[in-house]
Amino acid sequence: MKKHFYFLIFLFLLTSTPNYLKGQEVMTINDIYQIPSENILSQFVVEFPNINAASIKYSVEKWSHTFFVNPKEVTLVNSPESMIFLPILSGHFKAGMGLILEVKVTCKTVFEFRDGRMRVTITEQPSLYTSSSGVTSGMLKDNFDKIQEFKPKGIFAPTYNQLIEGKTIVGNYIAQIKGIAISEESKSDNW
DSSP: OHHHHHHHHHHHHHHHHHHHHHTTOOEEGGGTOSBGGGTEEEEEEEEOTTOOHHHHHHHHHHHHHHHSSSHHHHEEEEOSSEEEEOOEEEEEEEEETTEEEEEEEEEEEEEEEETTEEEEEEEEEOOOOBOTTSOBOOOGGGGGTTOSEEOSSGGGHHHHHHHHHHHHHHHHHHHHHHTOOOOOOOSOOOO
16 A cells, blocks of 8 residues: 555656746747837848748748638738738647647738848737637737746646647747748640
8 A cells, every 4th residue: 555655646746846946937029029019029130141022922922821721811912012911720738637728829820022132020810700719819919918937837837838839839830930941933834
């Protein structure tokens, strides 16, 4: 009987140790937003030496058809010098007690094209939707209205997990954008 008791204590300590180790991490608004006052998640320039703006735009259009399920649904602007998309990125996080919830981040993504480069600005927009848990959600920034930092333990662990997942899905989106392959539009149908 004592062996089982000690074994259970050992298992408890073994499974809970990672949570205590993670407890030293802190999530602040600056960990998610590059410019918090403007809700800008990320803004960056991607260089494409010796590639004209039209070829860069064509490559982004081609990428959008592979990344988005329905590119027309998320495209707000499609002009020669810019494209604006408004996708809703989603993921799941542990909310405690075995509950898995959904996090969604609405990202207004502005692509501006110039010869040899494109500038990308990703701004979080208020999300007006009902998640699978039945809760209407807002912005990741809303979590920081009264609390300035979150730790992965205690009563704020679910919010920490939500923010980590939101940051992860936005990071994956940025990586996809930075990995856009440049391709030239075919000039003829001659095989």
